[in-house]
Amino acid sequence: MKAEAQALKGHLDVLLLATLEDGPRHGYAIKEALREGSGGRFDLPTGTVYPALHRLERARLITGSWSTVDGRRRRSYRLTAKGSRQLAADRGSWQEFATAVTALLEHRPWPATP
Amino acid sequence: MKAEAQALKGHLDVLLLATLEDGPRHGYAIKEALREGSGGRFDLPTGTVYPALHRLERARLITGSWSTVDGRRRRSYRLTAKGSRQLAADRGSWQEFATAVTALLEHRPWPATP
DNA sequence: TCCCATAGCTAGGATTACTACCTATCCACG
DNA sequence: CGTGGATAGGTAGTAATCCTAGCTATGGGA
Numbered sequence: 015m016k017a018e019a020q021a022l023k024g025h026l027d028v029l030l031l032a033t034l035e036d037g038p039r040h041g042y043a044i045k046e047a048l049r050e051g052s053g054g055r056f057d058l059p060t061g062t063v064y065p066a067l068h069r070l071e072r073a074r075l076i077t078g079s080w081s082t083v084d085g086r087r088r089r090s091y092r093l094t095a096k097g098s099r100q101l102a103a104d105r106g107s108w109q110e111f112a113t114a115v116t117a118l119l120e121h122r123p124w125p126a127t128p
Numbered sequence: 129m130k131a132e133a134q135a136l137k138g139h140l141d142v143l144l145l146a147t148l149e150d151g152p153r154h155g156y157a158i159k160e161a162l163r164e165g166s167g168g169r170f171d172l173p174t175g176t177v178y179p180a181l182h183r184l185e186r187a188r189l190i191t192g193s194w195s196t197v198d199g200r201r202r203r204s205y206r207l208t209a210k211g212s213r214q215l216a217a218d219r220g221s222w223q224e225f226a227t228a229v230t231a232l233l234e235h236r237p238w239p240a241t242p
Numbered sequence: 243t244c245c246c247a248t249a250g251c252t253a254g255g256a257t258t259a260c261t262a263c264c265t266a267t268c269c270a271c272g
Numbered sequence: 273c274g275t276g277g278a279t280a281g282g283t284a285g286t287a288a289t290c291c292t293a294g295c296t297a298t299g300g301g302a
Binding site for chain 2: 021023024025028029032033035036048051052053055056105108110111112114115116117118119121
Binding site for chain 2: 247248249250251252253258
């Protein structure tokens, strides 16, 4: 059993959607954006990224199109309308989730302070 | 496929350990502590809680002992020394993780602010 | 009387991210 | 020239996690 495995814990999809928010990117660029945007913490193997993109495409949250740049084929992805809505919703969920976990870990009562 | 499924996303173990930080609790009480401490957000089914406790016990992060209160048998758990160390480490990991995700979702450059 | 809260449990399934592997191009360096 | 690294895409199979669905049992209140 590995120690650092499963580092993304179900939040990969939001992160992928978020990297596409300011315009289309291809898979490898998305991977790099996550690595750089997280200070190197999320340096994901391609075996994590590509299947996830396929999953998002099947769910119609993103759409991809092939192109060729410098002899290398690329698949560029962009957010669909559904994907944008999902991203907004997931952002909210993350906030809630993070607040709840932090509250429990910091031993604070839930912010219901009347 | 369910929408709200998999709500814990790999962070269940830290939360369980955290509820035991201020003293021993039995499984059901742990479940209630999580529910109340999260404002109802983490209302976990027992099929999530009990197997997780067994997992933590196998890993020697907690130890359990049987007792009987009001004719009901209980298994009380408490943190081991290893569990305490793990909790401290996991708290740090959570902070890092949450910071990274938030940075990416908020489109901020990584906190390298000079 | 009957159901709810309390208290414990398991089996099996769905989902997820990972490891390990593969192909191919372009470019820098020796 | 040729080799390795960065770029760019991919798959198969596995481990881990949390969930659903089901089970047993007690005590107390409607």
